[in-house]
Structures are given as C-alpha cells and as structure tokens.
Amino acid sequence: MKPSEMWQLVHVGRPAPPYGVRALARCYSIEDLARLARRRLPAGALGYLDGGGEDEWTLRRNRGAFAELEILPRVLADVSTVDTTASVLGATLPVPIVLAPVGAPRLFHHEGELAAARAARGAGIPYGISTLSTQPLEAVAAATDGPLWFQLYAWGDRGLSKELVQRAHAAGYRALLVTVDSTVRSHRERELRHGIVLPTPNLTPRTVLDGARHPRWAWRFLTSSALGFPNLSMSGPISHTRLSDMFDGSLTWEDLRWIREVWPGPVVLKGVLRAGDAKRAADEGVAGVVVSNHGGRELDHSAATVDVLPEVVDAVGDRIEVFVDSGIRRGTDILAALALGARAVLVGRAYLYGLAAAGEPGVRYAIDILSEELRVAMALSGVATIADVGRDLVRRIRP
Numbered sequence: 131m132k133p134s135e136m137w138q139l140v141h142v143g144r145p146a147p148p149y150g151v152r153a154l155a156r157c158y159s160i161e162d163l164a165r166l167a168r169r170r171l172p173a174g175a176l177g178y179l180d181g182g183g184e185d186e187w188t189l190r191r192n193r194g195a196f197a198e199l200e201i202l203p204r205v206l207a208d209v210s211t212v213d214t215t216a217s218v219l220g221a222t223l224p225v226p227i228v229l230a231p232v233g234a235p236r237l238f239h240h241e242g243e244l245a246a247a248r249a250a251r252g253a254g255i256p257y258g259i260s261t262l263s264t265q266p267l268e269a270v271a272a273a274t275d276g277p278l279w280f281q282l283y284a285w286g287d288r289g290l291s292k293e294l295v296q297r298a299h300a301a302g303y304r305a306l307l308v309t310v311d312s313t314v315r316s317h318r319e320r321e322l323r324h325g326i327v328l329p330t331p332n333l334t335p336r337t338v339l340d341g342a343r344h345p346r347w348a349w350r351f352l353t354s355s356a357l358g359f360p361n362l363s364m365s366g367p368i369s370h371t372r373l374s375d376m377f378d379g380s381l382t383w384e385d386l387r388w389i390r391e392v393w394p395g396p397v398v399l400k401g402v403l404r405a406g407d408a409k410r411a412a413d414e415g416v417a418g419v420v421v422s423n424h425g426g427r428e429l430d431h432s433a434a435t436v437d438v439l440p441e442v443v444d445a446v447g448d449r450i451e452v453f454v455d456s457g458i459r460r461g462t463d464i465l466a467a468l469a470l471g472a473r474a475v476l477v478g479r480a481y482l483y484g485l486a487a488a489g490e491p492g493v494r495y496a497i498d499i500l501s502e503e504l505r506v507a508m509a510l511s512g513v514a515t516i517a518d519v520g521r522d523l524v525r526r527i528r529p
C-alpha cells in the first residue's frame with residue numbers, strides 16, 4: 131500500500147461536537163455531563179443541584195435500587211427497527227421522557243427555564259415548570275410551542291394557588307402536576323453549608339470567593355436580571371419566610387377537589403409512594419401519579435421509587451397513568467422503569483447537568499443521550515416497541 135492510500139483508512143481530526151458545542155465533545159453519558167457541570171458551578175449552586183435530604187440515604191438508594199435490577203434480554207427477536215414512541219396523557223411522544231419541574235434553574239444557567247423549554251420542544255417531549263421557576267410561567271409559554279406541564283406548590287392561602295393555576299391554564303399549559311411530597315421544607319444541609327437561601331445565594335466572604343473561582347458563572351449571574359420567583363411576584367417580594375407560607379403542611383385530599391375544579395385538564399399527583407394513596411388519587415379522578423421521592427431531596431429514608439413502583443402499578447395501572455422519577459441517569463434505568471409498569475419517566479438532575487454544562491444544547495444533548503441509550507437497550511433486550519416491554523424483562527438481584 132502506498133503511503134498516500136493509507137490516509138483513506140483513517141479519519142483525520144475530531145468528529146464535530148454535539149450541537150457544535152466544543153465542551154460537549156467528550157461527554158458520552160449523563161455522568162460525563164455531571165462532571166462538566168460540577169466544574170462549572172460554584173459550590174452553592176452545585177450543593178442545591180446535587181444534594182438531598184439530611185444524610186442522603188434516599189438520594190444514594192435511588193441509584194442503588196436501579197443497580198439491584200437486572201435485565202433478562204430476549205434473543206432472536208427482530209429489532210431491526212426500534213420504536214420508542216409512547217402515549218402520555220393523550221399525546222404521542224417520541225420517547226417516554228418528561229423534563230421534571232425544578233425550582234430556580236437560573237442558578238445553573240442564566241437562561242434557565244427558557245433553555246430547558248426550547249430543548250424539550252426540539253426533542254418533542256414535555257417540560258414541567260415549577261411554581262418556583264425563575265422565569266414567569268407566561269414567558270416560558272411564549273418561548274415555546276412545545277408541550278408544557280405546570281407544577282403546583284399550593285400556598286397556605288388557597289386564593290394565591292387558584293390564581294396561579296388559572297394563569298397556567300390561560301397560558302396554555304397542558305397538565306397540572308400537584309407536588310404532594312413537600313409538606314414542609316426539608317433539611318438540606320449541603321445548601322445550608324454553602325449559604326444557599328433560595329432564591330438568592332447569601333453573600334458571605336465564602337460565597338464571594340466561591341463565585342470568583344467560577345468567573346464564567348459569576349459573570350452571567352451578576353449581569354442577568356436578579357434571581358427571583360416571578361410567578362409569585364403578585365404576592366409581593368418573596369422571602370425565605372414567605373416560602374414557608376407555601377410549605378405549611380396544610381394540603382389535604384379536600385384541596386384536590388378544588389384543584390380539579392379550577393384546572394380543566396389532566397391533574398397528576400407528584401410524590402406518591404404508597405399503593406393506597408395512588409388508589410385514593412385514582413378515586414378522586416386524577417389522570418396520573420408520579421411515583422417520586424423528589425430525587426431524595428425531601429424525606430430522607432423514604433423508599434426508592436423503583437422498589438415501590440410495581441405495587442403502585444398493580445393497584446392503579448389499569449385506571450390511571452403511572453410515571454416514575456428519582457435517580458434516572460441511563461437508558462437502562464428507563465427500560466427497567468417501563469418494564470415495572472411506568473408509562474414514562476421524569477428526569478431532573480440528568481437534564482440539569484446538561485443545562486449547567488452548556489445551556490440549551492446541553493439539555494438537548496442530555497435528552498439525546500438518554501433517548502439513544504434507551505433505543506440501544508431496547509434493541510439489545512430484544513424489544514422493538516414500548517408495548518413489548520413487560521415485567522418479565524427485569525428482576526431484582528436479591529429478591
């Protein structure tokens with residue numbers, strides 16, 4: 131072979147990075163995005179993103195429970211085309227993934243919700259925005275024609291909650307997620323240690339130094355509009371004490387009735403871990419439940435979601451849609467969740483790492499990683515469609 135012919139056997143140069151973003155070039159997994167995010171964020175914002183309640187048993191258990199599941203692939207099934215489309219609350223999604231609502235995402239990237247909403251739209255999946263969003267719910271709706279869900283934290287003053295729900299409906303949000311696992315504010319020590327008092331970090335010599343070590347983040351933070359919770363601005367400036375009005379522990383099943391009256395679309399309860407509660411929710415007429423422990427951020431020692439998912443599915447899966455979140459980082463996690471009966475998964479930190487790493491393209495890339503991993507996991511498991519994914523596909527390593 132002539133030396134000139136040898137060049138035809140190799141590629142010269144690096145492949146184009148995802149979405150043209152150089153920083154993403156060496157990220158192949160959500161954990162790679164997490165590593166990049168951890169470099170970019172100051173300790174306070176990172177503690178808020180990564181942290182969990184108290185000793186973080188549940189946070190760790192969320193991953194541990196997935197690690198204890200094993201997949202039993204089928205062989206010689208034709209998987210030359212794999213179809214990941216799924217039906218979620220009456221809509222057909224290209225993949226059964228929803229971006230979970232998170233408060234204050236502008237702490238991770240200056241575009242916050244707008245970046246996440248656009249990325250979700252690009253991927254054709256729903257984006258849930260939080261009551262504690264850092265962009266007004268109307269601005270997020272104006273920035274995208276993709277499907278949006280609104281997440282409600284109900285105020286002690288129910289009038290304010292009603293107003294919020296009505297605004298979300300008027301702005302075109304399609305589903306209402308009512309979060310029920312955050313009765314009072316939980317103890318998150320990583321946030322306290324790093325001076326995170328939402329919505330604004332405490333200015334102390336330590337947080338200033340922390341910001342100085344992350345000049346790109348600090349510059350964006352200081353040159354963007356002040357961080358706040360604009361959905362709540364009609365009720366005056368929001369403070370730590372005012373947030374405690376929201377998490378006053380007074381929400382009951384009675385509230386679900388007026389919520390359903392005010393919201394004409396599907397209502398989904400987020401944060402259910404017991405089959406009995408899921409049954410009661412179905413009796414009350416909700417369209418779905420999210421089996422969730424809030425990503426391990428609320429009650430420490432609460433059950434890992436994949437541990438209780440089958441019980442909830444057995445109790446209500448034939449009546450309402452059952453979703454799951456908390457700890458999903460891989461396509462195989464999504465496959466396992468579907469096998470245990472989930473209709474779709476919500477992902478929180480997985481896309482937030484992408485957001486912190488590279489804004490909108492980073493979120494889009496996180497969704498692409500999970501979607502592609504799911505497609506490959508399905509093919510290697512011998513399932514060509516979501517309907518083929520059954521409970522026989524997974525079992526617990528230690529029964």
Ligand SMILES: Cc1cc2nc3c(=O)[nH]c(=O)nc-3n(C[C@H](O)[C@H](O)[C@H](O)COP(=O)(O)O)c2cc1C
Nearest residue numbers: 230231232233260309424425455456457477478479
């Ligand atoms: C930084 C952060 C903020 C969150 N804020 C909210 C919120 O405002 N409302 C809510 O219902 N859930 C909130 N969650 C929980 C997520 O909606 C979701 O349940 C959780 O992130 C799923 O776990 P995962 O992060 O392991 O995917 C938040 C999660 C994170 C990581």
